[in-house]
Amino acid sequence: MKNKNKRYIKTDKAAWFFLLPAAIIYLSVIVIPVFYSFFISLFKWNGIGDKEFVGIQNYTNLFTQDKTFHTAIVNNLIWIVLTIFVTMTISLAFAVILNKQFKGRTFFRGFFYFPCVIAPIAVAIIWRWIFNPNVGFINQFFQAIGVDYSQQWISDPKVSLYAVFVAALWQAIGQPMILFLAGLQAISPDVLEAATIDGANGVKKFFFITVPLLKDTFVIVIATLIVAAMKVYDVVQGLTGGGPNDSTQMLSTYMYSQVFQYNNVGYGTAVACIMVLLMMVVIVPYVSFTAKED
Template sequence: MNKMMSDKKVIALYVLPPLLLIMILIYIPIIMTGYYSLMKWDGIGNMEFIWFDNYKELIKDKMFWKSTYHSFLLAIFSVFSLIGYLAISLVLSGKVKGANLLRKIYLIPMLLSSVAIAQLWLRIYHPSNGMINHFLNFLGVESTPNWLADPSIVLYAIFVPIIWQYAGFYILIYYAALKNIPSSIIEAAIIDGANPWQLAYKIKLPLIAGVIKVTIVLAVVGSLKYFDLIYVMTGGGPNGASEVIASYMYQKAFRSFNFGYGSTIAFSLLLICIIVTWLIRGLTKSNEEIQY
């Protein structure tokens, strides 16, 4: 086996096909997007090379910066929601009655498509027939909000189903990491007199610090490029109040037929995600690696 794996032809046979697939599906589209971002193009007719004029326009585009602010706000909410997911995982990883059933309940949103979740929450937020406003009426609130039509609250209303949608995903990651901790370490800590808080804060969390860092990157980058549920529920409205970078890119490229400018937004989003990932990795870098 070792002799076969040291053969360069065998190595090339294993490495080249997936590398070729990655090049075709990821790197070539990225290069082409960067190329289109230098063009004035409606996506159909002839292209006009305009160098960095699209980027100059982007810097002056107030709606782009507004959508960028919304995307980063979603990223902040997503990172803080990880604390709740982690707390739930800590509880479920212990000896809790009904933990198996609770894990399955939390995973249900993962089984639904974003479109199905959007349609569900559209009905929940409905101004006259929605469950939330019915509950508020029951409590005696006469003037109930129009959740998806009020510019002051629509963004936060959309954050709720997004965070709910990915709850099961992150809970599953944390739960698997916690269950991977050797039981001997937990038992030794309990024998030494560690209470549940000390067990969680000083033993379990440091041992899964690497997993937590990965989930922070996933949550931030996923939030910055989030699109589908927002597009189905509000389309970025009303008046851009729920516009994020990805939905703004879609609007410019496929609704306004400004494909060159849409490519500029898309390429800028890629650069933002790379920079943010690099910053997170730098801020969470640790010279000490706990092994067990």
């Protein structure tokens, strides 16, 4: 027994030594920077000179005086809602279609996933040309079919946010589509066949069999989509830079402008800390509730 206990102790020590490199990287890359960022957010600092301690004043100003910050939060919430209902729905629809047996489905899987591997800033450049009011594809298409319609897609504050979302949607559907496709292929055909024998049609099989069996996949997809929606930056910055008139301002773009354009490092870092807090408030309860064992 003593020899067995000694062997267990040696094994535990070896396990800790194997975990040590990963723990060091995790602490140095994630944990320490997070706490240091919160520390910086308590100061008024331009990134070069001396820091002036202001406590929670940066946070107070954000919530009580900063209208741009309020706009950014609302835009992020709109983006999250659109992402969950539009991006997830389209991705699931494509996955269901591409899960069927038909000639060329492998090609179409790669075709619809391809935009996902393009750099977001390249996506922004592509869609800037598509949205161009003079030579852009959309307005030219309307003219070609005889429809007298022309729109300043990314210059009109009323539609710019939704236009940017369409550009992001083109790239965003690939990853959740692959996740849903993997979840669909993990469903046993015997279960669906049994439902068919019991008289269930395609719609009933989808909502009462397929969707419940995709529960774990939905947890992963919704969590990743919400995080991506909270920190969306590249496409917005590349297309509008948060304009016009802050109509497409996001927390990430506002944080960037405060830190790197106006040198308000403490203020911008406070925005970053709020972003992290909001993501934790949304994601942690959601994953804990939906992923728990029945």
